[in-house]
Amino acid sequence: MTHEAGWAHAPGALKLPSWLREPPDPNELVPLLWSGTTRKDDGDLVVGGVALADLAAEFNTPAYVLDEDDFRARARAFRDAFADYDVYYAGKAFLCTTIARWVAEEGLRLDVCSPGELTVALRAGVDPAHIGYHGNNKSRPELRRAVDAGVGRIIVDSFTEIERLASVAADLGTTTAVMIRVTAGVEAHTHEYIATAHEDQKFGFSITSGDALEAVRRVVAAEGLELLGLHSHIGSQIFDSSGFEVAARRVLALHARVASEVGLTMPEMDLGGGFGIAYTTQDDPSEPAQLAVEMSKIVEHECRALGIEQPRLSIEPGRAIVGPSMCTVYTVGTVKPVALDGGAVRTYVSVDGGMSDNIRTALYDADYSCTLASRASQAPPMLARVVGMHCEAGDIVVKDEFLPSDLTPGDLLAVPGTGAYCRSMASNYNHALRPPVIAVKDGVARVVVRRETIEDLLATDVGAVDG
Incomplete structure (x- = not known):
């Protein structure tokens, strides 16, 4: 069966998602999915003025490609839209000293949730007073270091x-x-592993059970602790503002109750973040300005209804800033058509990375898209699944995508939207070496996180010997 025939039968036989029913032009990009400077030049994918083919030749693959102008623009967009808020970049999405510096230079604050992240932030010169410290199991040494460093809020x-x-x-x-992290009892419309405001999970104090109010009383009674306010986070990859509305209503009600029953008007409140990004054309993220209007209206309405003064607000966009600013470039190793029931053909395209550099597809059943990045093609489309090099059937990078049927070993593929939680969650599974992060701007590429080496792996293996 030809690739053309396989594609023709595939949609009905495989029940593809609606965004894949019509194959895209392989020589065009969907701007929503890519960083602001990304374009195609006669088939070559160019980011920050650097052709990925040239970048791959110099730095090898796989590699994360970070668009500096795009990152900074997204950071400024949140800073400007939420001008009356404190905007905290969530370091867990992706953090290195360069990113921490960019965050500070663009006027944002920074959230960390481990001693390692705190170390990176301090090494980058971030003002400790502008750092927030998260985590559900902070040790005494961890807390001591944070307090001693002058972290602005824990x-x-x-x-x-x-x-x-x-x-x-x-x-x-x-x-x-x-700040006291509270659980508002909201079922966010996202994957269960990244929904964090329902009752049955590890984070926060339940408002419903009364634990949140009791936590307030204990903090107020404790010497050496100053209560800034309540912190709410409903999850991640959220598109629907209705969850924020319900959470804000419940958290502000507790805020008002603390003022009346405990006698403390808390000066601040954190509404969390988790704003979604576009991984495929089915995603429809909101612009920062729209989010700011919607969330501010919610808070203003609830404060008026409760007859209370509005606290100083903060939010935590992480994914929404860095996610679209990065793509991952791979080299194709094998191209293997597989016949399926119903006469369809799916072509398995194996690349030189996989779940060691992007675990999200396996962990969250996440969808990604991709494009041929190293040349133009006029070949008809084929239904492809981009898979990694690891010994796992679940080692899938892109579950379903139409790619040119003349795809061949040595071609480059690029996957957009990999800035958040890909490098952060990367592993050495199968003793893979974690890829570098290459920042690009104005035609110049520079390494901000170098590629791991075999020597890096052996450095922690105390039984390793030469020869």
Whole structure:
């Protein structure tokens, strides 16, 4: 069966998602999916003025390609749209010293959730007062380091942590500012692993059970702890503002109750973030300005209804800034057509990366798209599945995509939207070497995170010997 015939039968036989029913022109891009400087030049994918074919020749593949202008533009868009808020970039999405510096230079603050992330932020010169510290299981040494560094706020997540942090503050003879993470009981419309505001999960104090109010009382009673306010986060990859509306209503109601029953008007409130991005054409993310209008209206309405003064607000976009600013470039290794039931053909395209550099497809059943990045093609489309090099059937990079039927080993493929949680969650599975991050701007490429080497792997293997 020819590739053309395989494609013709594929949509009905395979029940493809609606966004894949019509194969795209392989020589064109869908701008929504790519960073702002990305374009195709006679088939060659160019980012930040650098052709990915040239980048691959110099730095090899796989490689993450980070568009500096796009990252900075998205950071500024959130800063300007949420001008009356404190905007915290969520470092867990992707963090290195270069990113931390860009965040600070663009006027954003930074959230960290581990000693390693805090170390990177401090090494980059981020003002500790502009750092927030998350985490559901912070150790005493971890808390001590954060307090000693002068971190601007610590988001407490359990009664144990409140006691632990109060003890640390007493030992250091200082006062540290805290926020209390609360669970609003909202079922966000996202994957269960990245929904964080429903009751049955590890984060936060339940408003419904009364634990959140009790946490407030304990923080207020503790010496050395200054309560800034409540922190709510409903999840990640969220497109529907209705979840924020329900959460804000419940958190503001608790805010008002604290003022009336505890006698404390908390000055701040964090509404979280988790704003979605476009991984495929089926995704429809909101612009920062639209999000700012919608969220501000929600808060203003609820504060009026409760008769309270609006607290200082903060939000935490991470994915929405860095996600679209990065793509991953791979080299095709094998192209293998596989006959399926119903007469369809799916072509398995194996690349030189996989779940070690993008675990999200396997972990979250995430959808991605991709494009031929190294040449133009007039060949008819074929239904392809882009898979990695690892010994797992679930090692899938892109589940379904139409690619040119003349795809061949040595071609380059690029996957957009890989800035968030790809390098951060990368692993050494099968002893793979984690790819570099190459920043591009104005035709210049520079390494901001180098590729791992075999020596890096052996450095932690204390039984390794030469020869």
